[in-house]
Every structure is written in C-alpha cells, then in structure tokens.
Amino acid sequence: MASASKPLSGVTNGGAQKLCVGQVDSIMAVTKKKLVDLYTRTLKVRLFEEKVWDLFGENLVPGTLHLYLGQEAVAAGVTAALKKSDWVQSTHRGHGHVVAKGADMKAALAELLGKRTGSCKGKGGSMHITEFKAGVLGATGVVASGLPIAAGAALSCQMRGTKEVVACFFGDGASNNGTFGESLNMSAIWKLPVIWIVENNFYAMGTPITLTCPSQSIAQRAEAYCIPSCVVDGNNAVEVYEATLEAVKRAREGGGPSLIECQTYRMRGHSRFDPAKYRPKEEVDFWLSKDAVETIQNIALEKKALTKKEAKDIRRKLQKEVDIAADFAVKSEYPEPQEVLDDVFAEVA
C-alpha cells in the first residue's frame, strides 16, 4: 500500500517543488507587456493593502481584517491570465482578488470603511468585499463556501456556451472542508471550466498545515478526482501566471478543471489583532526574503520589460490612485440607519 509521506510545512516546501507536467518552465514565453502587467497588478494589491493597514491604524476600518499582504503574486498571476469577462470566486481574504480582477478601488476601500459608496453599500465589509461587475462572484466569510458556487458558475458558463472560465481561490485550511471534495468531484465529472487556486500559506489562523494535512501537497488531493494539478511558487507572479494560463486554456477548450497550488505566506497575522507569534522566525524570514513585489520587479527589470524609472513611475501612478481612493472612502458618508432594511429581496418584475 502507498505509504504516508512527510508532512508539508512552511519551511521545507516553500515554493520549490513543481509537480506540473507540461508547465512552461521558462519565463521566456511571457511577453514583456505581460511582465509589466504582472508587476502592476502585484504592486497595486500591495499598495492597496498597505493603505488598508494605514486606515486600520487610524481606526477607520470596523470589524476584522484579513490582509492579503504577502500573497499578492497569486491574485496578480491568476487574474493576469483571465479575461475581463471571466470570473473569480474570492474568500475571507479577498481584497487582493477583487483589486487584481479590476474592481474599483474607491468602492472597495469605501466598503472596507462601511460607507454607503462601498461596492456592497457598506453591508459587506472586508469579508464580503465584492464587485460583481468586475467579475467577482463574491467574497465569503465561511471558509470553503466559495467552491461550490464557483463550480456552479462554471457550469453556467458551460451551459450558456460563453467560453468564460472561473478561477476559484481558497486556502490550505479550506481544503479540509467537505465542500472541497464535493466541488472538485463535480467539476471533474462535468468537465467544468474552473481553475482551483489553492493559496497555501501554510496556516489556517494559528494552525500549521502540518497538524491538519497528511500529505506533501494539497495538490495531491486533486488526483483523487483525476484533476490535473501543480504546485508553484505563489510569491512569483510569473509562475502563477504561467500555470494559470495553461489551466485556462484547458478549461476554455472543454478540457475541464485544473488545480494550482500556490505556496505563499502571510506577511502579517491572520486577522487584525493576531501577532502570529506561533510562526518560527526562520520560517518568517525565509518567506519575507521572497517578497512578491520585489520578485516580479526583479524579473521584469532583468528581462528588460521595465526600466527602474518606469517601475517607479508605475508605482507613483498606482500610489496616487490608491490615495485618491482612500480619500474618497474616508470622505464618503455612512449609510442611513433605515438602509438596514434594503436589498433583502429583489423586486419581483
């Protein structure tokens, strides 16, 4: 019988291992334009999240907060491989997905602040930050609850014959929930155009993956359903992009689902008040040295997709956008109390 393998952990497996068969292994195939795109998306998410952190420091963000800081390359790489008309399903750690998919940062920040100009009119906040018209199916506070919804959206794409695809983000912890198997199986038997994106940051809150996952990778679980899978460095937007591109192609051509495990790491704690003392220093250091923004910036510079000046200009431009968005959000009004009753039901035609 097959024997149990050494468990996965944040230090030992960090982004090194690749299980992809047929993955484009060189970034040569990626155009310069795409490298700039990846740099821009990664940085945009970073700057957005840093702003959120600032606003939180100013006590302007109610409730809790699951920052995407550290994992930017995943959202950037995945969304860079999608069309605007494609869909993403987000999680409780959703800011990055939404921003990278092209949501309006003004509405997104206003939502985090609970303003009526927010994308959810202040009803959702951090855990439900969503912009439907940007192709976000929803951020959800219930871990793993997005998977069946993504499967269904993919079924809808298939039935409507639109060639749209769905990328569904979820965490390593989410893969222990029952919906994981149900959804993967459904996607496999119906050959749904969905790409399962595991953001393996090696922790679910304070619980290290070694306590809850017996295998070397989450990707291994995809094989149970004959779903092609791979493990990539989730801090390298190019790797994420390439793997996604292949999966998107397969999905669009009717080849069914794929699973991509992106190994990455949270720069901060799980949520707003978590100092994350449970993580070994060497592990934290290892990952902080693999910064997502620096990584893509270095690649882009090295491949001469960007000059240092261009990189700086992009940063300045993005920073300005973020600042304007924050200004908008801060200045926006809170909803009126009676709005609590709105939007429970849609009007019957």
Next chain:
Amino acid sequence: MASASKPLSGVTNGGAQKLCVGQVDSIMAVTKKKLVDLYTRTLKVRLFEEKVWDLFGENLVPGTLHLYLGQEAVAAGVTAALKKSDWVQSTHRGHGHVVAKGADMKAALAELLGKRTGSCKGKGGSMHITEFKAGVLGATGVVASGLPIAAGAALSCQMRGTKEVVACFFGDGASNNGTFGESLNMSAIWKLPVIWIVENNFYAMGTPITLTCPSQSIAQRAEAYCIPSCVVDGNNAVEVYEATLEAVKRAREGGGPSLIECQTYRMRGHSRFDPAKYRPKEEVDFWLSKDAVETIQNIALEKKALTKKEAKDIRRKLQKEVDIAADFAVKSEYPEPQEVLDDVFAEVA
C-alpha cells in the same frame, strides 16, 4: 499533469483489479476454521435477508427497505476480522452489518417489523437498525453521516487506549459527500484506528458510478490523504477478510487508517419498490454469477474446510435460527402509543 483515467463501471471493473500492496494474496493463510466462520457469516446474512424479503412480501415490514442481498461477503469478511469488542459503523443498508457483527436476530427482525421487542424498540426500523452491545455504532439514514462518527469512535478507542478498532461501512455514492474527505483526513492526521470499507456496488439508487466518479476506483481517493488502500472482490469473503485483517493489524498497532474498496453488487433494486431496470442485463448476469454464498462455499469445500454435509447442516441450523427469530418478531407486540415520548433524553444522574 496527471491525466483523467477511464471511469469505473459495474461491468469492467468487477472485482478484478487489486491495488493492495502487501496484501496476502493466497487464501492458504486463512485457517479452515476461519473459512467456516466466513461461510457461516455470509450465509447467515443471506438467510436473514431472504427472510426479510419474505416478511416484506407478507406486508409485515413497514416503510422502505434497503436489502443487503448480494453484498453479504463484505459484512462477513470485515466482521470476521474484528473482535467482539471492536466496532462497526453501519449505513442505510445496514441489516448485513448488524447481523454479521453478531446482533441478536430476534431483536433485529422485530425492529424491522416495528415491534417494541426490536433492538431500537421499534423507533428505528430498517434505516436505523442497530445493536449497540454487539458493537454497532449505528445505522443511519443520512448517506455518509456515519463516517465522522466512526472517526470519533476511533479517536475514543485511541484516547482510551483500548486497542479497539472501528470498521466503517459506506457506499460508493457516500464517497461523494463532504463528510468523506473530512473524515478520511481526520483519520489520517490523527492516525486513528479505523478501517474505511467502501461497498462499491456501482450504483447510488439509480445513478451509475460512471456519472459521479471520474476515477478508476474509489480507493484512489484515499491516496489524497496518504491512507493505504486496496480494491478487493467484495463478493469473495476471503478477499475481504484478508484485506481487513491487514488493516486491523495496522490500526491496532497504531499505524492508522486504511481504506478497502469492496466491489460488489445489489442482487435486487435499491429499495423496496425499485425494479432496477436501469442496470444492463449483462452486468446483472455477470454479478449474479459471482454469488457471495456460492463463492465462499466453493472455497471452503475446495479447501476441505467443510464437507457438503457440514455445509448443509450449518445452513439448516442457521435457517432454524432465522425462522425462530422471525416467529419471535411476528408474534411480538407493537409499542403502545404513549411510548412515542420515551427516550428523547437520558435521565440526568
């Protein structure tokens, strides 16, 4: 990337394939005494179920009925590898598990008839037929709901240090439910003494497994959790027994869970009124030719564990036991109406 394999079906895979590594491949290792035990258990379940079918024909069995006819070798082989103090978790198709584990047939039949002498005092019926003191944790009407309970019982065995093990039965259909992954994972990370017994009869009600399972075997899903697994001929009690024995040994020694896929077939429809017209004739014929009772009887005769006369004597004795049990059940009283209120809560000490 791994490619999708040809789907499983009732004809193509019938009991042939073996994935067990290290499985004892010859029945030489099985003692004559054990062969007699296996014959007796298999036959007992068969005779019990035939009696149930008769009683049902006489309109004495209320509600629905999921007969175990055809799958007897699974319950027989598994329970023969267990001690009396070990546990089994049953399903909606539970008669066979309960009888094979040694439950009182009088109480079991009385339960099916809704009598107050039934093991559940008539409260449970076919879908909840259970005899706790025989080591049955429960039969359940909710498909796949037994898996977490079995994991928990195994956790209890481990924590109490009793060396007891738990065998958990469930169907091919059940392996598509969320609890499957949750429970297997839990058993793997905690190395629980549980043996997952998939009774793959290739259908969930009228739905053939080809529609709901993308892989060649259910056993393949165990690998996702690094759980050793194998596929055996579920109509051959010896094969089932041997595989279980190995798994029990592993579990008792602290080696954790195993999964055994027993490929088998329902002799009749899913439930009381199902004519099962959706099954191809060649498939039905194939499986009926692999009758569980005949198979073990032939092996036992061949291995000279039994003479024909002894085989007949055992049959006569068991038939008498079953007849007496049926007589008891038929003659027993129904509960009094006011008993509807009993046993909601246990008395507080």
Next chain:
Amino acid sequence: MPEKTYRDALKEGLREEMLRDERVFIMGEDIGRNWGGAFKVTKGLAEEFGDDRVRDTPISENAIVGAALGAAITGMIPVAEIMFGDLITLAMDQVCNQAAKMRYMFGGQTSVPLVMRSVFGGGKNLASHHSQSLEAWFMHTPGLKIAVPSFAYDVKGLIKTAIRDPNPVMFFEHKLVYDRKEEVPDEEYLIPFGKARVHREGDDVTIWGTFLMVHKAIEAADELAKQGISAEVIDPRTLVPLDRKTLIDSVKKTGRLVLVTEETKTGATTAEIAAIVQEEAFDWLDAPIKRVNAPDTPVPFSPPLEQVFIPDKDRIISAVREIV
C-alpha cells in the same frame, strides 16, 4: 376541468417553465432518466429536455445548492432538488448563509433566481431521517421565500411563480399529497406569493395550517359543521411572504384560532403565527390560540408510534372544542 395529481401538476409547472425559458434547468440526485426523482416528480423530463437540463448529481447536498447558486447569479435559473427535506441539514450553509444573504451582503449587486425543492412530512414509516418538517428553520432565515403548497392547483401555479421570482425560494412539498387529485386547468396560470387560500368559510373558529394538515383541517371543519361549529380553514400557501391580512381578518371575525402543522411543537411556524396574531388581534381573541403539532420527539418508525406523532382530524377537532 381535468383532474390531476399534485405530482403531475408540479411536473407540468416545471415543464412549462423549461419550455418557456431555456435558462431554467433542474439538478439533483436521481432526478434523471433512471429514476425520475425519488417521488417521480421529474419522470420523463430528462427524456424531453436532455441530461444537461435535467441533471443527475452526486450525493453532495451542499455542493448541489452551492452550484445551483453559482449558476443562478451568472445567468441561469436553476431548480435544485434535495431529495428529502431532512437532508437540507447538509446544505444549510449554502442555503442560509450564501443564497439567502447574498443579495443583501453584496448590497444588491446581484439577485438570486434560485428555486430549491424538497419534501417534508411523515406518514410513510421512514423514521427519523426521512420524515421531518423543518420549514421553521427557513422561516427564521431572512432572504428566503417559502412556498408550502398542499393542493395540485396550488403547486403548479406556485412553482411557476417561484421560478420567475428573482429571489431564492424554498419550495417545500409533502410526501403524502403527491397522489392527491384536484382540478387543474390546462391553460397557464400563476399564483402570487403571499396570498392565502380559504378552503372553508366559517364564523366560529379559524383553523390555519400547512401541508397535509390543511387536508386534515378541512376534514375536521366538515365534521365540525355537522356538530354545529362553523370553522374557517386557511392555507397560507407561502410562509414568506405571509398573508397576514387574510388570517387576521378571519380571527377578527371568529375570535378563535387553532394552528395545525406536522412540525414538532416547540419553535414551529405555528409559534410565529400565534405570536403575530396575539400582537395584531389581541382584543379580538376570545380564547387562547391553540397549537396542534407533533410532540417534541424525533419521528418514530413504528406505525402505531408514527400515527400518534402526526396530528390528525380528531386532535384538531378536540382543540377546536376546547376553545369554542
């Protein structure tokens, strides 16, 4: 007008909507050509509309509802079936946290045109896991509409309305009424949500109930009439929205109310109705509102036990006689 069973009327409604709008599709366990649904409601539809639009699923309740939800918010109109109401326990997150709340928590960005069909009730000796009546849970979940048809005419008109509603609708049926017949027109008709049906008019007492209990209430009313008691029988047809006006007006007329459902008593829909009526018609009530429900136990298997578990005509009559 032709007589049709509840089952056939329901199927007709589904079929008409599938013909009308190709976005409508059905998914669930064993609803397809091999079985046609556990209660044969969808029999023949796979043959007519194909296996894609009448889609057999794995035994994955939470994913069935979740996938239907995902399809609903991206341009389809799914009708998801959960084979037994007892099994919605496995899909409560997708039903109550996702489908019910999605429009609200996303600030109205999407609507959720999703129907979830399932079946409640005992009477078939199916024991604790296949006999419950759990509608109260969903009535307590803001964002869901709830249909509870008891008659063939209603089930057809309501399923069509449900499918056209841009909100998640729990569409609950009852095992023991599938075979009941009623006149059902062949022409298209819709029944609006939130409009009760008054089956008997009366002056002495109002009886409000759902599912099989509406039928029992009618029987009780007929028998009470012979005893000189005139009972009004109200079937709400939908619990959300709830037709309060018909009920309150009736209570203002009769001054007495008996509520009857097959649910276990504590926390049943009848509790909510009692609370509403005493709030809105306190001064008109001449006696306490009586609740006739199942006892607070799981559903037992054995026929004599199940028989006392499920309320019947006699219990309704006794309750009426206690307050009239």
Next chain:
Amino acid sequence: MPEKTYRDALKEGLREEMLRDERVFIMGEDIGRNWGGAFKVTKGLAEEFGDDRVRDTPISENAIVGAALGAAITGMIPVAEIMFGDLITLAMDQVCNQAAKMRYMFGGQTSVPLVMRSVFGGGKNLASHHSQSLEAWFMHTPGLKIAVPSFAYDVKGLIKTAIRDPNPVMFFEHKLVYDRKEEVPDEEYLIPFGKARVHREGDDVTIWGTFLMVHKAIEAADELAKQGISAEVIDPRTLVPLDRKTLIDSVKKTGRLVLVTEETKTGATTAEIAAIVQEEAFDWLDAPIKRVNAPDTPVPFSPPLEQVFIPDKDRIISAVREIV
C-alpha cells in the same frame, strides 16, 4: 467573592471538569496552544492538559461534531467547539440528525454525553457570516438541551452541568459578554438546567430575554424604575429545558410581557415564548405580548446599520411603554 470575567469563569468551569474526569476533552479549530480559541476561552488549557485533550482540528465542522459524537457514545465526554455559531450551518446534520436523535432512534440504547460550544451575536462589525443568533433552530430540534448563559456566574455553573449531562447540550455564548465581570465563587458549584434567574423583581411588566439582551433589559428596568415603572427581568439561562413556571408566575403577577432577543424576529425563540404564554396565561394578559428583536435581514456590516439592527435599551423601554 472574587470578580471574574465571563471568559475566565467559563474556562474555570471547563478546567475543573477536565481535572475531575479524564474522559472530558475539548476539540475544535484553533482552540489549542497557538491561539487558545477565537475568543481566548481555552487559552492555557492545552499547555495544562496536553494537545490530545485540547485538540486542534482541521476546518471540518461536520466532522468535528460527528467525531465528538462518535467519541461520546464510546466512553468519552467531548466538548466540541464550533468557532462561530454561523458555522454550525455546516454541522447541522451531525447536530440535528445524528446527535439529537441518536438516543431516540436507537430506542434508548445509548446516551450522548456531548457538549457543543459556540458563540452568537453581533456588535463587532463582523457582518452576515459571523454575527447571527441561531438558537431558535436548535430549540426546534427535539433531543437537544440548550444553555444560553449571559453572566459569568451562570456560565461557569452551567458549563459544568452541561458536561455532566448525559445528553447533547448546545452551549451558546455571546461575543459581547466575554469581558463582562461578575462575582464568581472559587468553590465548586453547579447550576441546574431549567431554572431561570430573576435579575430584577417588579410588578408592572415582565421582561424576558437572552444573552446581551438580558443586560440591556436590566439597564432598561433600571431606567424604567426611575420613570415609576417596575419591571421584572427574567433570564431563562437554558432554553431547553425551559423554566416556564418562573415566567408564567411573573406574567400572572404583572399581566404584561416584553420579549427581547438579538435574533431576527420571524421565528425567533421569542415567538415560542409568546405562544406559550398566551396559551398558559391568556386570562392574565392585560396587553399583547411585545417582541423586541432584530429586523428580518442578514446582519449588516457597517456600524450605523449594525447598531440599529441590534435591539437596545431604548427599544425595550419603548416596547414596555407601549403596553404599560
């Protein structure tokens, strides 16, 4: 007597029971040494009792409850934690179909000494998936006992009683009371289930409520007293079993009742209480029973919205003034 927070009192209760009986163990997500529970209730227990008895689990709610159930019927006494009450949606099958019904459907063959802890309530801007109050679902599920402690003294005595009860107990806490302090003895004590606590005695009106609303009701009663209205405040402490006597006796004295919980109104526990009281004290009621609840919406995120969503002292006072 020393003052202790609700959180610490609860932990003390858990700890005492773990010391008393080695079959008692705790399992749940992030309850162990790295986090100590989302609300820090179990902080330090893993260090004291080891990681086996204070067991971190994967994010597998249905299996957490199911596994605890399997352990409960084979000789252990598990306390399973579901991190947020909203997530019990994922475990409804194991809670309501398995744990609640097991003893009954197996005819009394086993008892189920299982405690399921979770936490309800808003007030922390955690939005629709982390703020609900779903106790009504469980009150409508025969076979479950339900504790709803609102005070430090109660939470300790009740958790100990829950752990010693041979039946499945839903033990619900409230996010906003963890930090509240009360005098809590160091000596061992148990609080029986089914015994309400009367926080204020009064003659003009009875106020019955749960969780944070008990605290609000007390504030309201204090303010009403200044206005010359004497309100009796009753905290049931357990919903199942329910102390009807204390409540009915009080209503018979005051003739007026206001019910207040943080649940969304339709189908809340307050509906059941209203139904009971009008059944049992109809002739003593001088005015309709008032229900003060949250509106029938998901819980909104934005502070000004959540603030009007959750009932407060003023709404309680207004309700009282409407009927006194």
